[in-house]
Amino acid sequence: MDKPFTVLDLLDMDLKGHNALNLRCLAGRKGLNRTISVPDINRPGLELSGFYDSFDCDRVQLFGHGETAYLLKLKKEKKSSSIEKLFSYNIPCVVFTHSLEPDEFFLEIAEKNGCAVLQTSLESSEFSMRLLRVFSNIFAPKKTLHGVLVEVYGIGILLMGHSGVGKSECALELVERGHRLVADDIVQIRCVNGNSVLGQGANTFISHHMEIRGLGIINVSQLYGVGSIREQKEVQLIIKLEEWDQNKIYDRIGTDQTSTDLLGVKVPTIEIPVRPGRNLPIIIEAAAMNERLKAMGYNSARDFNQNILKWIESGEAQTTYYGSDDSY
Template sequence: MANRKFTVLDLLSMELKGYNSLNLKCIAGRSGLANEIRVPDINRPGLELSGFFDAFAEERVQLFGRGEFAYLHKLYSENQTSTIDKLLDSKIPCVIFSHSITPDESFLAKADLAGTPVLQTDLESSEFSQRVFRVFNNVFAPRKSMHGVFVEVYGVGILLTGDSGVGKSETALELIERGHRLVADDVVEIRCVNGNTILGQGANKFISHHMEIRGLGIINIAQLYGIGSIREQKEVQLVVKLAAWDQNKMYDRIGTDTDTIDLLGVKIPLIEIPVRTGRNLPIIIEAASMNERLKSMGYHSARDFNQNVLKWIETSAAANTYSSADDVY
């Protein structure tokens, strides 16, 4: 669910471009633009116009296509407006007409009186439905903020985490210098889309592409390295935890076991990289990124290595057994 309430005015004023644009405008009921949209779904009110309100989803956005409009026009021509009045007097967030349809003046007047916003789009009903569902999936997605640096390395979204001062920003800066891209620094907002995808972006779009480097201050990555060095959002595909080297700790040296971290109910691969003087963290992270891409294509280096070692051991054991048998005779 969204952290704050999402209103009809928010839907109307969203800055969406290209194939995501809803092309909405308000043609009546402006006093109700503060109505809250609580459910990320739409309803086609054909049954309600015919008088069946037993299962009316009044908490949803009501979408009128050509079929609903034809029936609406028929009701007005026959002066049977009781169901229309009941619909508009319900606690619906808003009514949207597709195909640039403009309803009767009586409908608009009743909507103004009831404080029910009437919106209009030039999109077809099916196309509008697809786009508005994408908007709802984004707006109502579970989300939280995390401390870290989010970068894209060889097409893989990597979230760098660790204690303050461990070197996350400096490592990310070196990665950017090597041609990779920054998504967000310091505070990363993540959200779960479609139940299995974690998307990350800057918590504040105005400062997300700035970095704080101790001893240097705040720098603007886009200005220093060009617009190609940043991106707005990316799927979180790997979490890399940077931790100070602990000589008493046993670190994984094979990599056959895959650790994960739970982010909003989704398991994301986790790698812990110990930090100490002389280690080239950017190169290690680049290798981790390419290795993660190989895993996504079905190839697991560590497991393949382990299987080859086992085969070698079995072959050597068989050869030794055969040689020993020859010595007996």
């Protein structure tokens, strides 16, 4: 993360639909600048009962029906020490689910200790899932790359190569053929769940604009419609475009499985040499379909090798090369 993520940042997040947290602040606005450093949740049932050993005080504290009912019990018994001790720790914030509201005494202690008390209309389980999903995006390792990210036949392909090799022109042709652009020039990637890499434009305002040398800046969504773009996509294949080198030996069968490490995730990688006359969009489409076949368990290169070995073992290869007439 470039800067600390605060409770105010959480409150101000513009999330829509099934991602919305529906949060509002009930008290303790002084604590909105507190930092959320641990992307997890704690339900302080044991702590309210007086057991503070191994208290995860650096997590967001979640109060559901059970915790709120226990607060009412403490109020009737006039036991406030557990609540005061809870707020003596530097907890990031407190969230009440189900639109539950704490009593005035709880809010007064929170206000006195400068801790924000938030409320959501969501159920505890649903809010927990949404909040953890938000945290997985915010706290995920990130980096930016120079390249173009496109979606071809459902496969997220990151086009990489030296400036001027033709990445943007190739992506434009793919969009023309019905595929989708995710980001051009600067791609921000982040590792999610430790096993997948999501890519999107580093700047959401310009990510769907494209620079074409000799033409200038174009807006892909305006030219080709909103169906030609996508906000983010998992990077499932890296294609490195490079100028054709006569002295370099390129893989002609596809048995060499190479990969690139992106934030600790191995992403399959292929190199495609660029030279006049090569139809790169068609080659990239074939690469995307081949990657889908691999995901389904079929490997064309491996199957080709196995068929060749069977052909050699059957003896037909000798007949083909030498023939039945060995007088020559």
